[in-house]
């Protein structure tokens with residue numbers, strides 16, 4: 001006879017655990033420095049930090065500024081500093097932080113718009129600067145068009161770098177970004193590698209030239225923080241070293 | 253100059269310096285380490301041209317490497333057109349000044365100038 005599981009009261013209505021969510025509040029237009037507001041938020045094993053912040057917006061303080069969209073680690077909008085580390089709020093479960101206090105702050109190395117929302121202009125500009133698209137003479141499809149065939153081995157050379165969602169967490173973690181306001185940054189450098197290493201691309205020389213300037217690729221000192229924080233498994237630090245391989249003549 | 257050329261020089265000077273400083277240290281260890289800085293020993297070393305030449309090369313390599321390193325640190329510290337120009341030319345000037353001063357010492361010992 002099949003065993004019927006015994007459903008206890010505790011497992012049907014578990015008393016929710018509660019954390020203290022500390023949210024950094026700052027409006028550069030009239031605040032001199034950031035202040036923290038604290039909220040007690042109940043959470044389940046699966047509750048994400050973004051859900052906790054939205055809970056605050058719904059029930060306690062509607063004015064908290066936060067950027068988000070997909071809620072599934074795809075759009076790259078919700079990057080912030082969570083308990084001291086740059087992470088995606090929608091991809092970080094409260095239960096995995098192992099802390100009764102969860103502190104959320106805006107990403108470092110980005111100008112703050114308000115509270116947790118930061119300006120992405122520099123990220124997008126540097127991304128755009130490295131020409132993040134295939135450069136090829138006959139890339140337009142013509143009548144008797146041919147496919148650009150690529151072997152799995154050729155794909156493997158760059159595929160992890162194409163997972164980048166432009167969240168900016170790597171730029172937020174980078175120590176050079178903190179002081180060099182003109183540094184091109186790990187996100188854009190990783191994308192430069194992504195296209196340079198693509199067998200269909202012919203823009204290698206153009207891109208290498210763009211990043212070979214006084215605030216370009218050479219200002220990376222291989223701290224490796226970018227690769228530690230990337231939520232999509234991209235390894236910008238490795239991309240940068242591989243790019244240097246082309247520039248120092250170890251790769252062609 | 254292209255940044256990649258500057259950085260190739262930066263890495264190259266570092267590697268060459270490792271090799272030459274190793275010879276320099278071996279030389280000191282075999283020639284009586286404790287007397288290294290005694291007046292007669294220093295003069296004798298500077299008068300032994302192959303060794304003095306090697307010291308001169310180390311001076312040039314590490315001045316280039318060190319002042320370019322300083323340039324890199326300063327470029328990352330603050331940005332701005334005039335500031336960056338000042339840093340670049342300032343570092344080249346300091347590099348040349350240091351090399352000139354060190355070279356002058358070796359030449360003076362070998363020509364007897366400045367000796368009492």
Ligand code: HEM
Pocket residue numbers: 220221222263266267269270273314317318319320321322324325
């Ligand atoms: C011979 C042994 C040496 C080796 C192998 C070496 C190697 C290096 C390398 C690879 C870098 C680049 C680091 C980076 O880009 O992150 C560097 C930077 C630097 N080096 Fe050296 N170096 C040596 C000796 C020296 C000496 C004796 C000085 C001082 C005169 C010096 C001053 C600097 C400075 C100021 C930097 C810039 C800091 C930085 O980029 O992190 N180095 N060195």
Ligand code: SF4
Pocket residue numbers: 163164165166167168169170171186187190229230231232233234236
């Ligand atoms: S490399 Fe990773 S951390 Fe950097 S922007 Fe792309 S997805 Fe975000």
Ligand code: FES
Pocket residue numbers: 067068069070071072073074075076077078079088089090091
């Ligand atoms: S909301 Fe889209 S990545 Fe988090």
